[in-house]
Amino acid sequence: MQRVATTTLFCLLALICLAVALFSARFLLPEPIMAEGMAAHLSARPLIFLAHVAGGATTLALGAFQLVTWREPRRRWHRMAGRVYVGACLVGAVAGLGLALTSTAGPVASAGFSLLAVCWFATTTMGWRKAMAGAFAQHRRWMLRSLSLTFAAVTLRIMIPLAEIHQLDFAVAYPAIAVLCWVPNLILMELWLRVWAWEGGLPAPRRSAGNA
Numbered sequence: 001m002q003r004v005a006t007t008t009l010f011c012l013l014a015l016i017c018l019a020v021a022l023f024s025a026r027f028l029l030p031e032p033i034m035a036e037g038m039a040a041h042l043s044a045r046p047l048i049f050l051a052h053v054a055g056g057a058t059t060l061a062l063g064a065f066q067l068v069t070w071r072e073p074r075r076r077w078h079r080m081a082g083r084v085y086v087g088a089c090l091v092g093a094v095a096g097l098g099l100a101l102t103s104t105a106g107p108v109a110s111a112g113f114s115l116l117a118v119c120w121f122a123t124t125t126m127g128w129r130k131a132m133a134g135a136f137a138q139h140r141r142w143m144l145r146s147l148s149l150t151f152a153a154v155t156l157r158i159m160i161p162l163a164e165i166h167q168l169d170f171a172v173a174y175p176a177i178a179v180l181c182w183v184p185n186l187i188l189m190e191l192w193l194r195v196w197a198w199e200g201g202l203p204a205p206r207r208s209a210g211n212a
Helices: 002-028 034-045 046-068 075-101 109-134 136-150 151-163 170-180 181-197
Strands: 196-199 200-204
Touching: 002 046, 002 151, 002 170, 034 046, 046 075, 046 136, 046 151, 075 109, 075 136, 109 136, 109 170, 136 151, 136 181, 151 170, 181 196, 181 200
Parallel strands: none
Antiparallel strands: 196 200
């Protein structure tokens, strides 16, 4: 029952990530649709903005599937897609930092998104380094942290409409969302890593206190 619930949750999250990736990719069209909310970024910082969109959409599309392809016979795909995921994360994070530092939404929003970009870059880099060193258990843990930050793109798009539905002042809500869209994700992932081990591509209870 637990395995079925976990698999169902994974499939739901993967579908959500794919949907957000496809929706975000509209900005890469020659004539983007429904782009009014990001018109300022497109006008003032088009290259940085499009780099962030391309990187973020790629990581969302690939990230979830990396969780179920790390064993044979799909390991070759895992390695190839993993290189693309890491490259896309680093591009998206650097471009995201550029957007955050030039944000007009205020210092709290700028700081929130800047820290997200730095943490996203750092966790992904650590995951890549652990893989290169052959420390695959630690590699998986760092990449799970990276994925939790990648998922901020989803939680951001959930929180903004919720703020509008509840008629919250956008000038007040948006800076809070800049922090809340990723900090809880990372905290929950860290708690999950402390309670569960990683086996067979799906979570299984930790068997001993000495497991990494």
